Amino acid sequence: MLVVDTNIIAALYIRGTYTDGVHQLRRRDDLWRTDPLAIIEFSNVLATYQRARHLTASEAQRCLAQADRLLRPHYVEVPHDAALALAIRHGVTAYDARFLAIAQRVGLRLVTEDSKLRAAAPALTQSLGDALATI
Numbered sequence: 001m002l003v004v005d006t007n008i009i010a011a012l013y014i015r016g017t018y019t020d021g022v023h024q025l026r027r028r029d030d031l032w033r034t035d036p037l038a039i040i041e042f043s044n045v046l047a048t049y050q051r052a053r054h055l056t057a058s059e060a061q062r063c064l065a066q067a068d069r070l071l072r073p074h075y076v077e078v079p080h081d082a083a084l085a086l087a088i089r090h091g092v093t094a095y096d097a098r099f100l101a102i103a104q105r106v107g108l109r110l111v112t113e114d115s116k117l118r119a120a121a122p123a124l125t126q127s128l129g130d131a132l133a134t135i
Helices: 006-013 019-028 038-051 057-074 080-090 094-106 115-120 128-134
Strands: 002-004
Touching: 002 006, 002 094, 006 019, 006 038, 006 057, 019 128, 038 057, 080 094, 094 115
Parallel strands: none
Antiparallel strands: none
């Protein structure tokens, strides 16, 4: 089981720097936990890529549907006050703190390529490379 940030989810569906590593990660462990709000952030990523003409509208819809099928059964609900407490403690957004709260709750480190988030909460996070080295 892994806890993943939206940048890891996006790389699974949109070709980029982390795509090969993310596909390796998925092959090694296909149970991904995340916050339900991650699908909203991923929708924003898809809309941005579509507006920039990197994806068609139908490709964006297909990616969203695939991500929803993968993630929905494994969402972890986070109490708002728990996310706020972590946001305050680590100096991150309440949104990012939701991912940290999941990692804390399930006892795993969040896989993220957000270097600022990793620097703010190193005990709760890990890079894609670190995750690949340990599983």
